[in-house]
Amino acid sequence: MEQEQDAIIAALAPVADGIVATLGSVCEVVVHDFRRPDNSVVAIAGSVTGRNVGGSMSEIGMGVLARGDEAGDELNYVTRTQDGKLVKSSTMVLRDSEGAVFGALCVNLDITALSQAHALIGELAAAPAAVPTTTFGDDVDSVLDAVVDAYQLDQNKPWGSLSREERLRLFRGLDRRGVFAVRRAVPQVAARLGISRASAYNYLAQSRTDTSLEDHA
Incomplete structure (x- = not known):
């Protein structure tokens, strides 16, 4: 094939x-x-x-x-x-x-x-x-940065002011846009948001399993 x-x-x-x-x-x-x-x-x-x-x-x-x-x-x-x-x-x-x-x-x-x-x-x-x-x-990193920045602008407030649900929705949205299909995407997104890689992986995992997000997807 x-x-x-x-x-x-x-x-x-x-x-x-x-x-x-x-x-x-x-x-x-x-x-x-x-x-x-x-x-x-x-x-x-x-x-x-x-x-x-x-x-x-x-x-x-x-x-x-x-x-x-x-x-x-x-x-x-x-x-x-x-x-x-x-x-x-x-x-x-x-x-x-x-x-x-x-x-x-x-x-x-x-x-x-x-x-x-x-x-x-x-x-x-x-x-x-x-x-x-x-x-x-x-450079795929520049594309990733632009997508992350656009999502943050939509929120109209910095990462530190987002609620847990808003953070999960941000990761859900990025995931649905195919961002995390790119290698190194999670560390790149973490750096852009100013959070640790561990936190980024955790938010991504939760965004994929939290069924409460489906109501507003």
């Missing part, structure tokens, strides 16, 4: 090049291998998000990874990069012959200029009023 997965990924590299050659400089196509989540980018054509081979998945990719074989395609969603680009993307999961999800093919279109020329773009750049910012990078 691993050989089949390797063959699919290898076959997609020229597909990525072909799509970018067709759509031009505003397009980027990324092939992800979820078997190596820390460095999931195994092929890339074009340059919209500034990543390279060996780079990490975004938090959107982490969410797909977290859903495992239940994951589905995410099509035509719009995000904004940290440097201000408006990006329209589609993430299509890769499955082997047994239906197991092992990667993704992502197409990213820089629609910044099109958005500025609104009269010419019509539906192509029909983005929601509030566009979420997405972290793309070769």
